[in-house]
Amino acid sequence: MSFALETAANAEGLRRVAIDPVSRVEGHGKVTLLLDDKNVVQQARLHIVEFRGFEKFIEGRPYWEVPVMVQRLCGICPVSHHLAAAKAFDRIVGAAPVPASADRVRRLMHYGQMLQSHALHFFHLSSPDLLFGFDSDVAHRNIVGVAQAYPEVAKKGILLRKFGQEVIRITSGKRVHGTGAVPGGINKLVTAQERDILKRDLSQMLQWAQDAVDITKQLHAQNPALYNAFGNFRSPMMSLVRPDGAMELYDGVLRVRDDKGGILFDGVSDQKYLDLIEEEVRSWSYMKFPHLRSLGREKGWYRVGPLARVQNCDFIHTPRAEAERQAFVAWGQGDLVHASLAYHWARMIEMLHSVEVIADLLDDPALLSGDLVTSGTRQRSGVGIIEAPRGTLIHDYDVGDDDLVTRCNLIVSTTHNNQAMNEAVRAVARDYLSGHELTEGLLNHIEVAIRAYDPCLSCATHALGKMPLDITLLDSEGQVLDRVQKTGDGSLSRDNILGSIGLEA
Secondary structure (H helix, E strand, C coil): CCEEEEECCCCCCCEEEEECCCCCCECCEEEEEEECCCCCEEEEEEEECCCCCHHHHCCCCEHHHHHHHHHHHCCCCHHHHHHHHHHHHHHHCCCCCCCHHHHHHHHHHHHHHHHHHHHHHHHHHHHHHHHHCCCCCCCCCCHHHHHHHCHHHHHHHHHHHHHHHHHHHHHHCCCCCCCCEECCEECCCCCHHHHHHHHHCHHHHHHHHHHHHHHHHHHHHHCHHHHHHCCECCCCEEEEECCCCEECCCCCEEEEECCCCCEEEEEECHHHHHHCEEEECCCCCCCCEEEECCCHHHHCCCECCHHHHHHHCCECCCHHHHHHHHHHHHHCCCCCCCECCHHHHHHHHHHHHHHHHHHHHHCCHHHCCCCCECCCCCCCEEEEEEEECCEEEEEEEEECCCCEEEEEEEECHHHHCHHHHHHHHHHHHHHHHCCCCCCHHHHHHHHHHHHCCCCEHHHHHCCCCCCCEEEEEECCCCCEEEEEEECCCCCEEEECHHHHCCCCC
């Protein structure tokens, strides 16, 4: 993380503090703070500074390409986009519901994704802050430091994620950017040998997932003042639930609770999501701001993700996770838990639930045999909604008679949480930074608040991406013959070494 102090160009003479980039998140973003001469924060904003055009260049593509294409939004949660798109095109090809075998394989793939992503975020990205302290030595506050100080914790995190990735590989063909789901179903079943490989490690994964929940509970118990107050503000919460009110991460209906826990909306079909929410654009960010239509832009913003899902459902249908959900709810003492750091506790409950669901699915014979695909009456449009690791993910498409996509709208988890992350930034800036001389440790409090939401900023802006590239050509003696560099903005520079030594490029 880096930060810079500079004088803001405005009439009030406020100073501008920039945290650029925000570290240990997926994608690129920055935070700007405006402070007066007493270091009191007057404004705090999270800016998403990358732009992506996925919604436009999907247009004109054959619909069957899209479930594979949209995975390129992200290397962390590609399965979520893969499945949400496939579910949308199930509607278009008249294949809702898909065959039982396709449903089970997709669910197994999805819960493998939930497991690997939650393990990555908690152990690799967030545990350094939680285990060492927000203002601990920055050189030590990373996954290497965790591995040195807490080797068993790091080991469990790495192997839990590895297990989740293996589930994805078996069901989709690859650990990243697989092809398992197709409009109307799947393209492969799980073999008995693959199932047995996964079952071999299940008991260990289950225990380690339970250990991860225990870590988060202990952190709350050891410092309740911090965990109850940090980034604490009230908001409605939205997620999918099963029709009977159970937690549902693959399919279901939309439910929204108000900030006190009362149900505002329930049983809303995924195909009717636009009756519930609308999006707004603001000039200082490439990420949109969704809100509930009925409450308007000022009061209608909400939160999604583990914190919402664990409290939005009436129960979790797997026993260990349900016991932990009840302990989490009891922590709120009759009120919803709104503190941002509670996302980590809820996230580990979901990770435990994911391992339990994987165990149940591996005993389902539909994984091994049954129809792969089905189809029916064609439709011109379809919506697919899934609970991605970071929250509710919406894919919405129109397709013409020529099978080409004519419209694409994506509302990803991080976009739903956009206003909430800005509120968290403001709350933490107000509580911890105002009136103090700024240090790296204090500014890291802002990043801790953002990380709690596990944002995927690349997904949220649907961007093409800009990757620097440096290619060097060496001769057999190791001498540099040529070097070409492409910078983040796409421009090229070249060291004209070949010409200087009399060679042709």
